[in-house]
Amino acid sequence: MDVVVIETPQLGDRSYLVHDGRVALVVDAQRDTDRIEEAARKAGVRITHVAETHVHNDYLTGGLILARAHSAKYLINAADQVAYECEPVKDGQTMQIGALTLHAVATPGHTRTHLSYIVTDGRVRAVFSGGSLLFGSVGRTDLLGPGDTAGLTRDQYASVHRLADEAGPDAALYPTHGFGSFCSIGPATRAEASTIAEQLEANHALMDPDPEHFAAELMANLSAYPSYYAHIAPLNMTGPEPADLSLPESLGAGELTERLAGGEWVVDLRHRVLFASNHLQGTVSFEYGSGRSFSSYLGWVLPWGEKLTLVGAREDVQNAIRDLSRIGIDRPDAAVGTEPGELAPGAAVASFPRAGWPAVVHEKPDGDPVVDVRRPDEFAASHVAGAINVPLHELLDRLGELPAGCLWVHCATGYRAGVAASLLQRAGRDVVQIDARFRDAAAAGVTLQIQPLPRR
Structure with a gap:
């Protein structure tokens, strides 16, 4: 068995081409399927099966596009009422893909109908865990709304324990999320590869013996996720069309x-x-x-x-x-x-001026407000004394709340501050972009308010 990883670092996700040298399974394909097609050509294999671990919220799937292009079986949880033809899969179902055997495991938590797949060639095993078990953590559990979050968080705990037991410690782990995706939550690691054995010793979801403690801790750390997620899952249920990636004629x-x-x-x-x-x-x-x-x-x-x-x-x-x-x-x-x-x-x-933290200390007029456009959880942990927190994703709706004066805008690295400064200037405000890392603020003499870490 060979596993080819197709990275999408822009969204913090991975797709996988799994093959035996002749035929291949694709797991959690992104919409721009040409990258997977190229991987299959390089491997000299034919795509016969395409699988989804769940109905995705953070990207449009390329699964249906690939399945139709290759006349492949499209594996979808039987409980998902999709609007297109597919191969419905249930918990515990097993199927043969060339020399590979696929076993489906229900792993609700990230979504209600989440599946993971254990694939083996008789010698080695691989687990494709989607948004269930990740490197160091798990997929977020609040995508269906606050009324479902507590139950899905408890489901997530049970699911990852079941998955680890069924896969066994020697199995390699291949999650879809957890590489920067907003679909992950908790202390994800920067590991490039892992096994179930490593996760048993490092993943808080598998190490915590108390499911209620795990659930409370995970829910306390849930933070905002992109608003466009609300549009993605419905589109995936109806079936995305192939993307038009052509460059349009340049505007005059x-x-x-x-x-x-x-x-x-x-x-x-x-x-x-x-x-x-x-x-x-x-x-x-x-x-x-x-x-x-x-x-x-x-x-x-x-x-x-x-x-x-x-x-x-x-x-x-x-x-x-x-x-x-x-x-x-x-x-x-x-x-x-x-x-x-x-x-x-x-x-x-x-144009607008840029500044570093020393300028905030020595040059900013006392009446000019500091606007922090990081997320509320980032602000709560530590922030510039007296700063106003308006998260970037809320800025357009809250322009009227900002005080008078020239606004000095910052984030964690400078990227979000650059976006925010441009939005504020477009709205007619005077701005200074603080283009510096927040972690360097204290060393420059900026007074911070810091939330002490809770005792365990």
Whole structure:
């Protein structure tokens, strides 16, 4: 048995091509299936089975697209009422895939109908755990709403223990989430590979002997997740179409200027430093170079379904189109180019200052507010004394709550602060982007309020 890992670091997920040298199973395919097709070609195998561990919330599946393209069996939990033809799978069901044997295990928790798959060739075993057992932690349990969270969290505890028992300590572990995905929760590790044996010694869900203690601790650490998740699961139930990844014809200067004047969302993909120094007035900054954050935050922050135009270098625009297709934002328009004056000659340009923490200490006027756009859990742990917390994903809805004065905006690394500063300037506010790591604030002399860690 050979397992080929297909990484999607932009969303913190993995897909898998599992084969015996002749035929292959694909687990949790992303919508841009060309990467999996290429992996199958390189391995010289035929895709005969495609499986989903669950109905995904953080990305559009490519499973149906692959299954149709290869006339493959599409394995879906029999309890999921999907709107397309599939091979319904139940807990305990076993099937043969060439020299491989697949065994389905019900692992509710991340969703009610979550399945994991134990695959063996008779010598080695591999566990494809989706959003159940992750490296160091588990998948989040609050995606169905607050009324289901407590029950799903207890289910998650029982599920990962059952999965570990059935797979055995020697089995290799291959989760879908846990590599930066907002679908994971708890103390996930940075490990690249793991086994059930390693998780038995390092994963808090398997080490905690008290399911109620585990449930209480996990639920206390649940934090916000992207708002676009609400749109993804229904689309996966009806079946996503193949993505159009082609680069559209670049907009002319007149059309781009009209869109800005009309208040449409025009996204500048350049590095946040370049954006701060010179950009078309009315554009917003979502730096593409920090690709792990781009699609998640854009889909979370900007209003869903509104017309979108991307502005940037050809390669960045092309990559951004692919990334956005994974979360259901299809066929954005584009203006290819990196110089604002050349993209729309004569159009108004703007800039805003950037600063480090020493400037906050020595140069910021006393009346200028500090706005922290990190999540509430980050703010609660430690924050600048007197700062106002408005999480980035809430900023557009809470602009009216911000006090008068020039707003000094920060986050954890500078990325979210760059987005926030551009949104605030677009709304007519004076801003300074604090483009620095929050962890360096205290050393620069910034006074912090720190929440002491709870005693265990």
